[in-house]
Amino acid sequence: MKHFNIAIDGPAGAGKSTIAKEVARRLGFVYVDTGAMYRTMALHFIRSGIDPKDEQAVAASCRDVDVSLRYENGVQQVLLGGENVTGLIRTEEVGNMASATSVYKPVREKLVELQQALARRENVVMDGRDIGTCVLPDAPAKIYLTASSAVRAGRRYKELVEKGVECDLAEIERDIIDRDYRDMNRENSPLRQAEDAVLVDSSCMTVEQVIAAILEAAKSRG
Ligand code: C5P
Numbered sequence: 612m613k614h615f616n617i618a619i620d621g622p623a624g625a626g627k628s629t630i631a632k633e634v635a636r637r638l639g640f641v642y643v644d645t646g647a648m649y650r651t652m653a654l655h656f657i658r659s660g661i662d663p664k665d666e667q668a669v670a671a672s673c674r675d676v677d678v679s680l681r682y683e684n685g686v687q688q689v690l691l692g693g694e695n696v697t698g699l700i701r702t703e704e705v706g707n708m709a710s711a712t713s714v715y716k717p718v719r720e721k722l723v724e725l726q727q728a729l730a731r732r733e734n735v736v737m738d739g740r741d742i743g744t745c746v747l748p749d750a751p752a753k754i755y756l757t758a759s760s761a762v763r764a765g766r767r768y769k770e771l772v773e774k775g776v777e778c779d780l781a782e783i784e785r786d787i788i789d790r791d792y793r794d795m796n797r798e799n800s801p802l803r804q805a806e807d808a809v810l811v812d813s814s815c816m817t818v819e820q821v822i823a824a825i826l827e828a829a830k831s832r833g
Pocket residue numbers: 623645646647649650706709710711713714738739740741742790794
């Protein structure tokens with residue numbers, strides 16, 4: 612049986628994971644966070660002492676790495692060689708390594724295969740950078756979720772301050788702009804809006820409004 616898949620792409624900090632998770636919950640679909648997979652690979656490269664600029668070393672190290680997913684009470688867990696590393700991948704160090712190494716084809720090929728296999732088995736809401744363009748080009752519902760870099764930086768700043776982390780708003784915005792640039796200008800699967808994706812700019816929208824817009828887009832394509 613062919614499954615109904617929803618692809619959500621967009622730049623860092625657009626709120627994809629919060630929104631995608633809730634959309635999946637309401638529809639009873641499986642939520643797949645593909646960024647977590649690139650982060651898991653990145654953790655493997657960090658642990659192996661790999662220089663992210665060394666493409667050969669990254670490619671070789673990719674070959675024998677085992678990344679897999681498991682769901683606990685509906686929540687995605689990422690496993691690296693069987694070890695649950697979900698709690699270890701949200702650091703800046705891992706995020707930067709993921710951004711630097713996701714440009715390489717062998718990294719992408721391995722993870723895309725895993726993502727496509729999942730989408731063949733389940734109804735998924737999958738978020739990332741290349742889901743509508745490369746991973747699930749035939750997905751019936753595609754969303755490109757974005758917001759201005761100032762709004763995204765402001766949200767991230769608030770999140771960090773609430774956690775008691777000292778940070779600088781201007782620096783956060785610079786980081787976001789750099790990461791966007793890398794994601795949008797890489798050779799392999801750059802971030803861009805698929806031709807048939809619905810554009811949702813959440814700069815001036817509440818979470819509930821964004822969810823409603825996505826559910827509406829899914830319904831109209833279903
Ligand atoms: O979304 P998140 O910030 O967790 O993703 C980490 C990094 O993984 C991103 O900066 C991006 O470079 C990469 N990524 C990707 N393709 C995806 C998901 C994430 O290249 N589908």
